[in-house]
Amino acid sequence: MRAQVLRFALVGVAGFVVDAGVLWVALHLGAGYFAGRAVSFLAAVWTTWQLNRRFTFAAQRTQSAWAEWWRYLAAMSVGGAANYAAYSVVVLALQHVSWAAWVPYLGVAAGSIAGLGVNFASARWWVFRHRTQR
Template sequence: MRLSARIARFLVAGAAGFVVDVGVLSALVWCGADPRPARLVSFLAAMTLTWQINRVTTFGDRAGPATVAEFLRYAMASGLAALINLGVYMGLVTWGGAFRTWPVLAVAIATALSMTVNFLSYLKLVFSPRPR
């Protein structure tokens, strides 16, 4: 599969995950849940969905049968990228300047970095090529 097609599919999976994340979070908060633990539930739901989409479409030519080990590698890679996202965001906003005035700039940079880490870790560590 061409890299551009793989990246496009990765972005679609991410968009679907975002919709599920926001939807589950909103529903849980609407039902009275504390938004902090609700966010953990919504993140897990979104991550599970993106694992399924990515393993079938984005990395379908590289993925073998779905296994718990593969899901755990995916979860660890996703968690690492989330930590990078939050760390970069917090660092930029703490550093100040334009990032404190326009924190959306910090979100954009943090998201770009974490998405790159996600994509590369999924490509190289989570979905190993199938033997032919």
Template sequence: MSPRKQFLVFGAVGTLGFIIDSAVLYATAGWLGWYGARALSFVTATTANWHLNRHFTFRSASASKLTGFQRLMRQYFSYLASMGGGALLNYAVYAAVIDMSTHPLAPLMGVAAGSVAGLTVNFFSARYLLHRRSQIQSPPQ
């Protein structure tokens, strides 16, 4: 898959992740507060994104690597670790938005702004650190 198409698919998966992130955030904020709920919602959305990206965005790179549960878990935790830079940026932007805004939708705006901020960092981490084989298999443009 070309890098451009891969980025578009990654963005579409990220949009689904945003919906999951926001739903879990609002469902758990009363119990965990806005900051704790955001940590849980981020991990939940990242797990969903890992699964979807594995099947759709980076299919050729993922398919040959996964033969057992231990390898699957290794890939999952590698994915979480590689998303660390994007996660920190995402959470920092989220926290800044909800700290500076009194708007009732500030948490949702924070998730959106944080997601956009982390998108590029996460794409390049996934493409060039985690799924290097897909880079090799991409046809020249």
């Protein structure tokens, strides 16, 4: 299981890059901190689902990709609530500092850390439970 946690964390880093990158684009297109984050979160969830199903929890598929996607989105939304809450606290608390341009990305990092444990547990024991565990 230790190797699986490491793979999940590495996939999480890729998800962070997507999350922060899409948020950057959304902010530059005029979306606010919270609408932009909703879009970036969905992009990150889709990316991590693709990577986790192939890299972290790879095995024979026992359910349709469509069903797996909806289970994954539901599971990540639970951790996403903690993630979004941490992001919101950081953004609201630090939006007026002199280095405010970096605040949304610090919020994404705080949110990612806040949701990590919940997301791993729900992915391993609910979304991908029917796959052979390595």
